[in-house]
Amino acid sequence: xxxxxxxxxxxxxxxxxxxxxxxxxxxxxxxxxxLHTPLMSGSNFIHGIVVVGxxxxxxxxxxxxxxxxxxxxxxxxxxxxxxGYVVTERMLQMFKPSSKTNKE
Amino acid sequence: MNAALLIDSSYFIAAFLFIYGxxxxxxxxxxxxxxxxxxxxxxxxxxxxxxxxxDVNEAAKPxxxxxxxxxxxxxxxGLGWAWRSGKKVAMTEMPQMVALYNGMxxxxxxxxxxxxxxGYKTHGTVSLSLAVLGGLIGxxxxxxxxIAWAKLDGRINKTLRFSALxxxxxxxxxxxxxxxxxxxxxxxxxxxxxxxxxxxLALIYGVMMTMPIxxxxxxxxxxxxxxxxxxxxxxxxxxxxxxxxMIAGMVVGSAGSLLTLLMAKAMNRSxxxxxxxxxxxxxxxAEGDIAGSQKPIDASDAGINMRYASKVIIAPGYGLAVxxxxxxxxxxxxxxxxxxVEVKFAIHPVAGRMPGxxxxxxxEAGVPYDIIFDMEDINGEFKEADVAIVIGANDTVNPAxxxxxxxxxxxxxxxxxxxxxxxYVVKRGQGKGYSGVENALFYADNTQMVYGDxxxxxxxxxxxxxxxxGGH
Numbered sequence: 001x002x003x004x005x006x007x008x009x010x011x012x013x014x015x016x017x018x019x020x021x022x023x024x025x026x027x028x029x030x031x032x033x034x035l036h037t038p039l040m041s042g043s044n045f046i047h048g049i050v051v052v053g054x055x056x057x058x059x060x061x062x063x064x065x066x067x068x069x070x071x072x073x074x075x076x077x078x079x080x081x082x083x084g085y086v087v088t089e090r091m092l093q094m095f096k097p098s099s100k101t102n103k104e
Numbered sequence: 105m106n107a108a109l110l111i112d113s114s115y116f117i118a119a120f121l122f123i124y125g126x127x128x129x130x131x132x133x134x135x136x137x138x139x140x141x142x143x144x145x146x147x148x149x150x151x152x153x154x155x156x157x158x159d160v161n162e163a164a165k166p167x168x169x170x171x172x173x174x175x176x177x178x179x180x181x182g183l184g185w186a187w188r189s190g191k192k193v194a195m196t197e198m199p200q201m202v203a204l205y206n207g208m209x210x211x212x213x214x215x216x217x218x219x220x221x222x223g224y225k226t227h228g229t230v231s232l233s234l235a236v237l238g239g240l241i242g243x244x245x246x247x248x249x250x251i252a253w254a255k256l257d258g259r260i261n262k263t264l265r266f267s268a269l270x271x272x273x274x275x276x277x278x279x280x281x282x283x284x285x286x287x288x289x290x291x292x293x294x295x296x297x298x299x300x301x302x303x304x305l306a307l308i309y310g311v312m313m314t315m316p317i318x319x320x321x322x323x324x325x326x327x328x329x330x331x332x333x334x335x336x337x338x339x340x341x342x343x344x345x346x347x348x349x350m351i352a353g354m355v356v357g358s359a360g361s362l363l364t365l366l367m368a369k370a371m372n373r374s375x376x377x378x379x380x381x382x383x384x385x386x387x388x389x390a391e392g393d394i395a396g397s398q399k400p401i402d403a404s405d406a407g408i409n410m411r412y413a414s415k416v417i418i419a420p421g422y423g424l425a426v427x428x429x430x431x432x433x434x435x436x437x438x439x440x441x442x443x444x445v446e447v448k449f450a451i452h453p454v455a456g457r458m459p460g461x462x463x464x465x466x467x468e469a470g471v472p473y474d475i476i477f478d479m480e481d482i483n484g485e486f487k488e489a490d491v492a493i494v495i496g497a498n499d500t501v502n503p504a505x506x507x508x509x510x511x512x513x514x515x516x517x518x519x520x521x522x523x524x525x526x527x528y529v530v531k532r533g534q535g536k537g538y539s540g541v542e543n544a545l546f547y548a549d550n551t552q553m554v555y556g557d558x559x560x561x562x563x564x565x566x567x568x569x570x571x572x573x574g575g576h
Contacts (some may be wrong), residue, residue, distance in 0.1 A: 003109040005345065009230075013342055013350065020338070020351045023123055024359035028366075031130040034451070034473060036363060037460035041202050042129045042139055043359050044330050046122050048205075049146065049352040050212040050337045051179075053344050055153045057219045058175050062163035066219050071174045073215025078182025080209035081150075085143050086190030087201055092135045094467035 038095075041088040048081025107155045114152030115348035121145030122352050126359070132473055149348055150179075182208075195468045196425045199457045200256035203249045203326045206333055210245025213238055213336035214303065220343055221299050224292055231343050232292050236284045238339030240306050245332040247310030252326050255314075256457070265316050270380060276309050313379070321378045323458040324367045328375065331360025363459075370453030370517070396547035403554050406493075406528045407436075407565030411572060413490035413526075415446045417482065419519050420466070422456050423496020423532070424558050430469035432562035433495065437471070439569050448485070449476040450492075450519050452500035483520050492524035494545070496531070496558050504544045527551040530561050 008016065024043075031039055054077040058070030125142030128134040157172055164171065186205065193201045217239025220226045226235045254260040283302045287294055317325055334356030341349025368375045410416050418437070424430060437447050449471065455462035463476060486492055494501050497519075504511040505518045521527055522545050529546060531553060545551055554561050 003106045005108045005112060008345055008347055008350065016347065016350050017338065017354050020354035021358040024355035024357065025362055027126050027130055028359040028362045032478065034460050034463035034476065035130060035132060035135060036366070037198065037458045037464055038135060039129055040327055040330055040363055040458065042126060042142065043334065043356040044202055044206050044209070045139070046126065046142060046352050047209050047334045047337045047356045049149060049348055050209050050340070052149050052153045053216050053340055053346055053349050054212045055175055056156050056344055056346070057216050059156045059171050060160050060164045061171055061219065062167060062223070066223055067167070067171065067174060069215050069218050071178045073212045074175055074178035075182040076208040076215065077212035078179045079186040080205050080212060081146055082183040083186030083190045083201070083205035085139065085146070086187055087193065087198060088139045091198065091464050092139055094464065095132045095135055095473055
């Protein structure tokens, strides 16, 4: 199959940024205050995707300084993603409506 | 199968799962599954990234096995440490943990920028500008979040303040922007010490920016740095031509910005006000005399009075969580409910240390979320309540915010607990609140003070009600 990665540049990139920004705005705008903390933590988890970029940078490193910085980058990014997931999941686990707790 | 196609499709699915997951997280009913959905997207994206090994650039090929080993070690270490620490951390310490993980994300974005810059890998003015800008924002988010973490964790108690601080910070930022412009102007081809100075100054700026901000304002700052990291990730995503980073980063960047504005608004302050003014400094001024005196009452008497009330509203604050009294409080609530009392929780937007933090702490104790109400929804009900009980809250229930124009917290929305027929305030001592402002509520005619540790007070109330023997 002849497939090469689409190069996202210029206005295509600008469109992506704009639509993504509106998406984020819309999602948070309608959230009840009780979920603000888990949601901040959840969005904190989602920018943990940075680990993927750090992985790419490390795999393409060709000198010692690049390898060191790349290693630190992947380490930090992995921490962001894993930590963000665990704390968000723990917080959200606790949200229960009355009916469920009464049955216990 | 073509590796590039596989990577791109994985990223596409991951981006969809992130947005869908966030969407599910925005309702209490589906929130739990939302994070799992987003988690699946993350695992997919990380796994797909290992396909990069099939197609690295020429210069990196001889290092591939070393790089792959390094990557695996870093992944396992980062994941293992964060997983363990995330499982262990107490719910009350959640805000600083979020700050810490957020700082790590900012650091990772800055690391990507650093590699791109020192390796002279980025070309074109737009890419270069975004690499530099993302690096700057990421580095600020890293050091700033670390200071926020240290402050909330009680590791730093000092607030660094001197009169010329804003001037120093302003010049520092100008120098940073100048160095950034210099790098871009030279097409990224500058000696490495320039990059070193650039990142070092960015880290210092993050510290200087966060040090003057007091503990009570820290949640707003953490939320701001969360948005910063999102932006930095989005920009580096452009540099790396990675749509998953671009979309996830920008969604978080805008969502985080909005959340920051909402938080600042809940405290009746602007974001600029939080960042550049010293809140504590204004509260020394006279607030006008408060008439009356504080009237103490026994915990058991207050408990019995609540048992015979028909409607009780509870206004909890951070003091409740510090005393670890949520579980005992819920036990009390169940006793009251069994006796036929209507019990509701009233949550101020900034109760706890972050918006929604109190809800998390109550949820941890098993309190169902449908008896918990936001301020706007319940403020009208206080005048129908027989008893309003304030536990470990102070500034968020101060009626001076409504009535006293000279009060530093004037204009901040507060819970109208003073309108209830009887107000009990559970409090450790006669001190002031986090903002250092005297509370007029404590001196009101219909207020009685229950002094003591919140947990012990709850226990005495429970015992008192139980000793009535089922209310016959």
